[in-house]
Amino acid sequence: MMQTVLETITHEITSWPGMSAGTHRFGGVEYNLGTTEIGHIHGNGMVDIPFNSKLRDQLIAEGLAGPHHLLKDTGWITTFVRDEADVERALKLYRLNYLFNATRRHGRDIVGGQVDVQAGLAALGLSEPLQAVFAAVTGSNP
Secondary structure: OHHHHHHHHHHHHOOOOOEEEEEOOOOOEEEEEOOEEEEEEOOOOEEEEEOOHHHHHHHHHOOOOEEOOOOOOOOEEEEEOOOHHHHHHHHHHHHHHHHHHHOOHHHHHHHOOOOOHHHHHHHHOOOHHHHHHHHHHHOOOO
16 A cells, blocks of 8 residues: 555656655655755655744644654654644645745746745635745745
8 A cells, every 4th residue: 555655756756847756865755856855754644844944834734744754953843644634644745845946046046937836825725824824934824
């Protein structure tokens, strides 16, 4: 089952403009926007994603993820994929970080206008507090 989950997640993420997948140095699959890692998933279904610390705090407050299993005082989060609902949540978190990185200079250069960040955020159905944090850390309109 986990192989199918990895394939599903990888297929979706690599369909986004500028995204690639490769082997993560600690095992599993790493997802990159150009040279920037937007997260990885280990073979046991453990998902690790690096966020801005303010976004991380809001994600944890809303119960969408927990602190990173090792790097608890960083912007990284950890969550687990165990069933289909977890796949959707993991993809939402990866997409949120993808959109965050698409607002950064490096990401904008890579996606080259192929990504409508505001429409992407709207499609995620984020809470108002999470939208506000995203806007504050990216300088975009909520």
